[in-house]
Amino acid sequence: MKGCVTEVQPVPPEARRPWAPDRGEDPLQPAKDSNFTCLSEVELFADLSPQEIEAMDHMMPPVTFRSGELLYGPTKSENALFILKKGRVRVFRVTAEGKALTLAILEPGAVFGEMPLLGQRMYGSYAEAIDTVSVCRMTTAEVEHQLLADPRIAVRMARLLGDQVARLEERLTDLALKPLHARAAATLVRLAADQGRGPLGKPTIRLTHGQIAGLLGVTRESTSRTLQGLADDGFIRQSRGRIVVLDMAGLRLAADEID
Numbered sequence: 001m002k003g004c005v006t007e008v009q010p011v012p013p014e015a016r017r018p019w020a021p022d023r024g025e026d027p028l029q030p031a032k033d034s035n036f037t038c039l040s041e042v043e044l045f046a047d048l049s050p051q052e053i054e055a056m057d058h059m060m061p062p063v064t065f066r067s068g069e070l071l072y073g074p075t076k077s078e079n080a081l082f083i084l085k086k087g088r089v090r091v092f093r094v095t096a097e098g099k100a101l102t103l104a105i106l107e108p109g110a111v112f113g114e115m116p117l118l119g120q121r122m123y124g125s126y127a128e129a130i131d132t133v134s135v136c137r138m139t140t141a142e143v144e145h146q147l148l149a150d151p152r153i154a155v156r157m158a159r160l161l162g163d164q165v166a167r168l169e170e171r172l173t174d175l176a177l178k179p180l181h182a183r184a185a186a187t188l189v190r191l192a193a194d195q196g197r198g199p200l201g202k203p204t205i206r207l208t209h210g211q212i213a214g215l216l217g218v219t220r221e222s223t224s225r226t227l228q229g230l231a232d233d234g235f236i237r238q239s240r241g242r243i244v245v246l247d248m249a250g251l252r253l254a255a256d257e258i259d
Contacts, residue, residue, distance in 0.1 A: 043109050065087075084112070089106040090105055091112060179257065182255055183216055184227060204244050
């Protein structure tokens with residue numbers, strides 16, 4: 001989305017934020033784990049045999065990004081599809097006022113990037129590594145000949161993209177109809193389902209208030225007040241960079257409230 005941010009002034013390295021529009025993409029780094037494979041344990045390729053997975057892995061060498069590094073941005077546009085093997089990625093846009101709006105938090109197994117053939121678009125967005133991230137990248141030709149040509153993968157790809165559309169529609173409905181505390185509760189329910197359970201067996205969300213604020217499209221201060229309200233109600237427990245869901249049923253009831 002050209003023209004979104006104009007005449008950005010240079011910012012000292014120590015003052016830069018991970019989403020700073022003037023920050024270029026970092027060079028791709030080879031994955032250090034020699035046992036790393038991009039396709040194994042990824043749901044999209046669950047129907048492939050070990051031999052098929054090994055053959056395809058040779059075509060897609062993995063790369064790694066450190067926390068805070070950008071996988072891509074508006075200054076680097078290419079027809080490439082990313083497969084997230086390890087870590088989490090935040091996809092976001094930056095408004096003309098410099099505000100970052102998070103579009104999605106991606107978990108391992110996610111497929112994202114610029115691939116018109118599959119309806120995937122970057123549209124001037126950024127992708128930032130939340131943790132240390134390992135990804136594989138496929139070109140348009142590789143996707144067409146290696147993925148879509150296999151009906152097993154094509155069916156799973158269609159289902160995955162359908163799920164992404166459904167989630168986006170759900171978020172848009174929440175933005176239009178629900179008050180902030182209900183949107184926050186609904187966001188926590190979705191995140192808890194994606195990020196699994198912590199050491200105590202409770203659903204645990206490993207995101208900061210600022211990162212959740214990006215998902216809600218509000219300020220960090222408003223997000224902190226709203227999350228404190230949910231904590232006061234006994235639905236969640238907060239610690240630094242971590243939210244533990246104590247009462248999932250109550251959180252779901254709070255998420256269903258409509259203006």
